[in-house]
Amino acid sequence: MDPIISFLRNGTLPYDATTSICIQHMVANFILIRDELYKKAFVGPYLKCLPQFEADYTLRKVHSKICGEHLEPLAKITEANAKQFVWKNIICCFGLTAKIITDNETQFTGRVFTSFCKDLHIQLVHTALAHPQTNGQKEVTNRTVLKGLKTRLEKVGGQWVEELHNVL
Structure with missing residues (x-):
């Protein structure tokens, strides 16, 4: 992002002609606001560009939100609780989401x-505890999503912000 920022700040381009041409084409998609770089979105708000260390930190925060810190302890898990959680x-x-994979517990x-799932056109897939070959289905799905x-x-x-919705 440094060459784009340099060009937006003071019009300087890299010495390499090929890189310079690329920067000139790319720069139309970016804007500096209070010395911070944003990507212009086709639809929606500007998207803040993060340096690698901030992107890593943000991804870890998003992952922790998805994978557990948001869970609320419940005395009893009911259908209504499962519906509200989803x-x-x-x-x-x-x-x-297109699909939810759960076990065969009564709340699901x-x-x-x-x-609830049918009304929202969400495919509900149940794994069977008695069939070991299906027990790993949730873990495989999680691994695939994370990969x-x-x-x-x-x-x-x-x-990454602009690309995140394509992965999810």
Whole structure:
């Protein structure tokens, strides 16, 4: 991002002609606001570009939010609690999902939760504890999502915010 910032601040380009041409084409997509770099989004607000250390920190924070720090202890897990959890912690944070993979516990197989998923066109997939070959389905899905996140977001560097919705 340094060459883009340099060009936006004072019009300086790298000495390499090929890099200079690339910077001149890319710079139209960026803006400096109070000396901070933002990417212009086609639709929506400007997206703040983060240096690598801040991007790593932010991804760790997002991951911890997704993977546990947001969980609220419950005395009893009911269908209504499961429905509220999915709404508040998945749909409101990330939008509708195509599929939810759960175990066969009653809070996920009852009428309230299954109707909720059906009404939102979410495919509800149940794993069976008696079938070891399906026990790892949730873990495999989580691993796949994390691998996809890491791979695609590392490629875009400071533009990870714009790419995040494509991975999720």
